[in-house]
Amino acid sequence: MSEINENENNKTEETIELKVKVKKTKKDYNRKYYDNNREKIIKKACEKKQCNLCGKFIAHKTVVKHQTTNLCKKICLKNKYEKWLKDENENENENENENENEINI
Numbered sequence: 001m002s003e004i005n006e007n008e009n010n011k012t013e014e015t016i017e018l019k020v021k022v023k024k025t026k027k028d029y030n031r032k033y034y035d036n037n038r039e040k041i042i043k044k045a046c047e048k049k050q051c052n053l054c055g056k057f058i059a060h061k062t063v064v065k066h067q068t069t070n071l072c073k074k075i076c077l078k079n080k081y082e083k084w085l086k087d088e089n090e091n092e093n094e095n096e097n098e099n100e101n102e103i104n105i
């Protein structure tokens with residue numbers, strides 16, 4: 001442990017060489033990974049994901065950006081209004097039923 005620290009502090013050629021090697025290996029690994037999983041990566045990037053605010057399906061990558069747009073807010077409001085309208089209608093129906101019952105009695 002202490003040896004590594006000394007080497008790093010001294011910035012010996014050996015450690016610099018090692019760092020370059022590690023960096024190169026990582027780069028190679030990423031490139032290899034991309035080559036092997038290219039289709040998977042692209043497919044995932046294009047995958048549609050449902051916005052948890054408005055329920056619209058959008059590209060996986062743009063969900064966060066989409067949620068800040070007016071379109072999302074607009075759809076949210078529309079959904080809320082439609083839900084409210086539905087609830088109102090249901091309440092009205094309930095009231096109608098109550099009235100019918102009253103008439104029957």
Ligand SMILES: [Zn+2]
Nearest residue numbers: 051053054072
């Ligand atoms: Zn949305």
